[in-house]
Amino acid sequence: MLTIHRLEQREARLLIEGARQRAEAIGVPMCIAITDESGNLLAFERMDGGKTSSVIIAQDKAYTAAAARKATHDYNQVNVPGNLAFGIHTEVGGRISSVGGGLPVMVNGEVVGGIGLSSGTPQQDMECAQAGIDYFMQQSAGH
Amino acid sequence: MLTIHRLEQREARLLIEGARQRAEAIGVPMCIAITDESGNLLAFERMDGGKTSSVIIAQDKAYTAAAARKATHDYNQVNVPGNLAFGIHTEVGGRISSVGGGLPVMVNGEVVGGIGLSSGTPQQDMECAQAGIDYFMQQSAGH
C-alpha cells in the first residue's frame, strides 16, 4: 500500500496567505490556487480585482506543477518548436500550463501539492507563487 | 452603463466559514465553492477529507445558483422527464447542476453571488449551503 503525503487545508491557507501578501505589496490583485499532490484543488482565492480569465489559469498552473511535479516555467523552457516536449501545453484538454506562475510544493523531497498564480505578468505570478512557498515553509518550520 | 453588485473576498470567506462550521458539526468534510454574481469562482475550500469529485461539483453548483439565479434544488424539481425543463443539467458543457446544494446569495433583492457545497448527501449539502448564507447575513448585519 502506498502512503501519500498531502497538504492539509491549514497549510493550503498558509500558501495563499504568503502569496496574497506579496501580491498586495506589488499592487497586483491575483487569483491564487492550491492543489494537492494529485492536482485536485484544495483552496482558491480571487483577490478583489483579480481577472476572471485567471480563475482557470491559476488552477491549471497549480494542477500542472503538482501533477507533473514541475514548475510551469520549466515546462516553458522545453516547450519550444523542435524540442521533443513541444506542444505539451495542449495536453490534458489544455490544462497543462507552460506559462510561468505554477510551482510544486515540496516537503522532505516529496511533492505534496502545487501553487498557481495568475493575473500579473508571468514574472509577477512566479514571484508571488514563490512568496507563498516561502511563507509556508517559514510558518511550518516550528511544527 | 449597468451597475452590478458583487461579493467581495471578505464576504466570500464569511460564506465559507458558516458552511464549514455546519459541515464540522455534522461530521462531513465538504468542498465549498463561492462564485460572484456571474458564476466565476471567488473562493474555494476543500476541507480535509472532502471528495476529489466534489471539487468540480461544488463549483458547478455555485455557478448554476449564481448565473441562473436559482437554487439547484429548484432545478431538480423541474428536471423531470416529461417536464419542459428536462435535460437542463447537461447544458453549458454539463455545468448546470440540478443536484441540491447550490444557492444564490441575495442582498437587497439582487443576486450578488452563489454558494455550492458537495461531498455529503444533497440534503447535507443544502443544509451547509444555507448555513453559509445564514452566517454571512448575520455577520454582515452590523455593516
Next chain:
Amino acid sequence: MLTIHRLEQREARLLIEGARQRAEAIGVPMCIAITDESGNLLAFERMDGGKTSSVIIAQDKAYTAAAARKATHDYNQVNVPGNLAFGIHTEVGGRISSVGGGLPVMVNGEVVGGIGLSSGTPQQDMECAQAGIDYFMQQSAGH
C-alpha cells in the same frame, strides 16, 4: 450542387426584435439567439438583466432547433426513459437541448434558421421564441 436558403442578418434582427418585444411585455429579460440553417450563430442579444448561464443555453436551443430541424420541446416529449430517443440531450457535447424555447424558422417548408430563448420558464421562453417568428413572418410578408 445544392442551393441552401439561409436567414440574412436583417431577418435575424427581425426575429430578435419580435422576441424582445414579447420579453419586455412579460417583464422577463432574455437571452435571444438566432442561428442559420446549419446551427451556426447569426445574431445574439442578452437583454439587460438576462442570465449569464442563458448565454450558452439560448445558443444551444437555437442550434438544436435549426440543425435538428425540430422544436426543442418536441425533443422534450421523446426524451423520456424507455423511449428510443432518451438521452439525446447529452449528444454533441451536450449542445442538443430538450428544454422548451428553441424553434426552427421555416420559410416555404424549409428550415432556414433557428431561434432560441433562455432566462424565463420554458413556457415563457417558448412564448417569446414564437413571438419572434410571428413578427418575422409579418414583417417579411410584404417582401
Next chain:
Amino acid sequence: MLTIHRLEQREARLLIEGARQRAEAIGVPMCIAITDESGNLLAFERMDGGKTSSVIIAQDKAYTAAAARKATHDYNQVNVPGNLAFGIHTEVGGRISSVGGGLPVMVNGEVVGGIGLSSGTPQQDMECAQAGIDYFMQQSAGH
C-alpha cells in the same frame, strides 16, 4: 460589496454598429462579438458572408480582451516560444486568444466589456474592433 460597471445592451449595439460600418467600408463581412466585463456574451452579429469558424473566434477574442483586460494582440506579442507566457492561447479550454482582433472596452479607466472581430486578416479585425470602440466613445460622449 464590490460595485462593477458593465456595458448595457444599447452600448453593445453601438460597438457593433461602429465595427460593422468599418467592415463594410473595407468590404470584409465580419463576425462581431461584444461581451460584458467578465467575458460573458452581450451581443453578436455575423454579417452576411461572415465565416462560420469566426462565430467562436470572435467570441473568444472578446472574452479574452474583457476577462484578461488585455488586447489579444498584446497577448500575441508575448506568446512566443521561450517567452514565459508562451502557451497562454490554449488556456481556459482554448478560449484565450492571442490572435489580433480583441480589445477591452474601457470607460473611466475601467474595463466594462470586450469587443472581438473575426473573418478578415488580424490587421483588418483589429482595425474594425478599434472602429467599434471609436464609434461607441463618440456616440457616448454626449451622455
